[in-house]
Amino acid sequence: MGGEIIDGKKVAELVRQSVREDVEQWVKKGNRAPFLQVVLVGDDPASVVYTGTKTKACRDVGIDTNTLELQDTISAKELKGIITDLNNDDSVDGILVQMPLPSHLSQYDVIESIDHRKDVDGFHPMNVGRLSIDQPCFRSCTPAGVMELFKYYSIPVKSKHAVVVGASNIVGSPMAVMLSRENSTGKATTTICHKFTRDLTTHTIHADILVVAAGQPNLIKAEMVKEGVVVVDVGINRVADETSEKGYKLVGDVDFESVRKKASWITPVPGGVGPMTVAMLMKNTLLAAKKSIYP
Numbered sequence: 001m002g003g004e005i006i007d008g009k010k011v012a013e014l015v016r017q018s019v020r021e022d023v024e025q026w027v028k029k030g031n032r033a034p035f036l037q038v039v040l041v042g043d044d045p046a047s048v049v050y051t052g053t054k055t056k057a058c059r060d061v062g063i064d065t066n067t068l069e070l071q072d073t074i075s076a077k078e079l080k081g082i083i084t085d086l087n088n089d090d091s092v093d094g095i096l097v098q099m100p101l102p103s104h105l106s107q108y109d110v111i112e113s114i115d116h117r118k119d120v121d122g123f124h125p126m127n128v129g130r131l132s133i134d135q136p137c138f139r140s141c142t143p144a145g146v147m148e149l150f151k152y153y154s155i156p157v158k159s160k161h162a163v164v165v166g167a168s169n170i171v172g173s174p175m176a177v178m179l180s181r182e183n184s185t186g187k188a189t190t191t192i193c194h195k196f197t198r199d200l201t202t203h204t205i206h207a208d209i210l211v212v213a214a215g216q217p218n219l220i221k222a223e224m225v226k227e228g229v230v231v232v233d234v235g236i237n238r239v240a241d242e243t244s245e246k247g248y249k250l251v252g253d254v255d256f257e258s259v260r261k262k263a264s265w266i267t268p269v270p271g272g273v274g275p276m277t278v279a280m281l282m283k284n285t286l287l288a289a290k291k292s293i294y295p
């Protein structure tokens, strides 16, 4: 047996249902439907799939959307010009520029050029900064989705020892900030680990809550965690699998079968954190349309 499954698919559908109802109410009151502008630069196959998933999810909850497809040769100046026009367009509530960008474009400059009030990804320095001082902001969707899972399953966070493995700007770092700083949902004592962390196990073994976002299949094994740990596996990795038609399967960063035996709760991959990311994007877009964060 082992740990109970944290069902991200189920919770994501509940979040989406709640957004769907709120959008309906919002429109009934005479407002136009929220609008998310997706910007896709180039034709990276994974990015095409991700933007497709997001726009499909938008339509499913009543959010209008379209994807602006731009050549991967576009200059930084041209791209910023387009973003400035979207910033100034009152019919656009949220702007999402799909990452990664072609190497000649700086993702930091592009993110910073988005109006922070339309930054539904929560990547703009204004939102990152406000998150770090526990002020209303657009919260990065993946870690916000993880916090939502803790809330749904009444998994206590306050005063626990949380360990986050991975320190990226979009997942690990904001995750650590939410777990440690957020007044209503966080207040865990939080350790953040990255590539330069010496002897990862000395940290993970003490975790009451372990969130792993390193992009390294099977990084976390049973001997690295203690009995009763809550494990959230953010990682999505493609590994070769001859038994599958596609020739690969998706796995997380955690050796699921062995770690589950010691865990009290654990997320599967797929079906754990992934669906929550998209659901939280829907929520952020609605908040942007209602001007709930930045009136």
Ligand code: NDP
Binding pocket: 142, 165, 166, 167, 168, 169, 170, 171, 172, 193, 194, 195, 196, 197, 200, 213, 214, 215, 216, 219, 234, 235, 236, 237, 273, 274, 275, 277
């Ligand atoms: P990045 O590659 O940007 O960051 C990975 C982080 O993990 C870095 O901070 C890196 O350290 C750290 N790291 C890498 N190897 C180790 C190691 N052996 N020990 C400790 N730390 C390590 O990835 P992302 O944060 O964007 O994504 C992480 C994973 O989550 C990926 O598998 C990605 O596909 C998945 N993902 C899933 C999402 C979802 O919706 N479920 C959404 C976004 C991402 P350093 O900082 O020193 O380089």
